[in-house]
Amino acid sequence: MTRGKFAICVAAGQLFGSVFAFVLDRQLTGQWHLYYLLALLCSVVIVGAVLYAVFPYTPESLLKLRHTDRIRKYSDEKFEAVADRLTGLK
């Protein structure tokens, strides 16, 4: 999944939530609030754009990072293994 698709999914989720809140508001107050609707739509666009631009990882890259986490592991075993190879200890 690309970062763009990920942002669209999140933004779509928020849009669904926004519409739901808007309809609920209509049910509770008996009125359609145009400004409230516009504000919600704007926030959807902004959240989507910010997520796309700023969020550093896609779900895929997060998985990849988890996979490669073991490479980052600064383990004693790595040092021992290298030294044993070079000294022929094992």
Added chain:
Amino acid sequence: MGNEAALQEKQIEMAKELLFSGEQLPSFAQGLFIGQFDHARVLPFPEVNAEEKQRAEEFCTRLNAWMDEHVNADAIDREANIPDSVIRGLGELGVLGCTISKEYGGLEFSHYAYCRMVEEVARRCGSLTLFINAHQSIGMKALLLYGSKDQKDRWLPPLARGEVLAAFALTEPNAGSDANGVETRAVYDAARKAYVINGKKQWITNGGIADILTVMAQTEVDTPKGKQDRVTAFLVTPDMPGFKVTDVALEKVGMRGTKTAKLEFENLVVPEENILGTLGGGLKIALNVLNFGRTTFSAGCTGNCKDMMERAIAHAKTRHQFDKPLAAFGLVKEKIATMAALTYAVEASTYLTAGLLDRGEEDFKLETAIIKCFASEAQWRICYEAMQILGGRSFFTDQPFERYMRDARLNTIGEGANEVLRTFLIAAVGLGDIGLKVEGMLESKSKIGGFGKLLGFGASSIERMLKTPTVPVKSQELRGEADQLAAATRRFGVAVMRALATHRKAVLEKQMLCNRIADCVIALYTATAVISKLDADLVRANGTKDRLANDIAVAKLYCAMAFEKIDQSLETLFKNNDDQFEAVSDRLTGGKQIK
């Protein structure tokens, strides 16, 4: 504040001078600052052809045989002298003219071959390495790069034969790392069609024994802003009236075999045809010469690191304590593995950079500064670890380690102190390159305005910054490290943009922050070199199965160390104790009043 502003302006001017004019792609290391991994430049590992490699190896075999017979590194250090017979021998072998083109009688070595030769010399003797580098890598480099045909015709043939020695005279009592601050002045005398030079130079390797010197002096130059002082490079010979050697060989800690001189020029008359390059173009010449010098500097570190590591391993295998060889103890293992990982990275980075130079890359100032800092610091660390393994034995002069230690001490200071290179060159040029493109952003009064201009920096740059680049290695063995390197590059690019947006122009004054940025880019570049070298070796099955297995383990360990360093540096980029350090230091030095 006025002085600060002027100083900053000067730094930016120097950064502009450092950045080559004209349209061109940023260098590989510069690309890292915007989260770009220009893999076409570093993958596959740039190498010279097989013929050149073979020529270099054959030359090194001859050189080693000659050194076995004629070079006594301990005696050179003890007597603080490289015998004339050794200098003559180096000349006859072609060592002293190996970078000069065949047209002038030299061997026309590639950067790779020159580095291989330096590596072999450095395995034995630091003084001899410095002597050769001072003569060839910086002493005659300006003549090779910027000399006119007449100047080359006159000087290169005797230099190629090793009959004359060259030196590079930049450092002065009040100017060292700040190359633009030289106070030696050259005034034009129209009647004599010559420049009259007055001033002092110090710590000039080979300065008192050289037959030709590249001397940097301030000259008055017509500029669009009126008459201004600009540095100019002159070819000077000791027979010119007014040339004085005030100290031919200063006593020093290490590299004792080399002659480090103090010079004085009193109305030294230099014909105008002895100008190297253009009038006022000396700063670029000086910086460019030093850029080349730093590559060969690292080659020297490579040779010495290998020798120290091999000696330490041999000792750890044979020395027994508590009924076990030293090599069986965990802390000794850690030291051996660290030495091996650093040595591999120093070698890979040196030859990656040499390969880039051989391929004709025009802009390599960042890469050469990176490897100089990395190699000299790795060498110092390896020396420490090796001495710890050898224990008391390393403290006595029958072992070469005390000499190695004294020699290595120069390398983090010479050819630009590492602190200066990290902040004024690596961070300043890397950030400055982006900064010059978004100068408005740096000069912005507000963070929001600055960030707005940053966003206007260019859609392509932003996308590069936000997109995780690809590191297309061929070997599956290195796939994980390559992915990790790509992710680290992007994270670094984002952090750089954040630093610029947060601090704007003042970012260059945040030296501790700049140092962490330099740490990151050093780790990225060296990890790149390690991955690229090993990838090439694995693809070509270059080496025995056992050696390749060792290399894989060592390279993977270095990558883990480099990624750990990047993590640490990025984590502390914005949340750190820098203010506390500054406050304590200012209290003790009266720092704020000193300005």
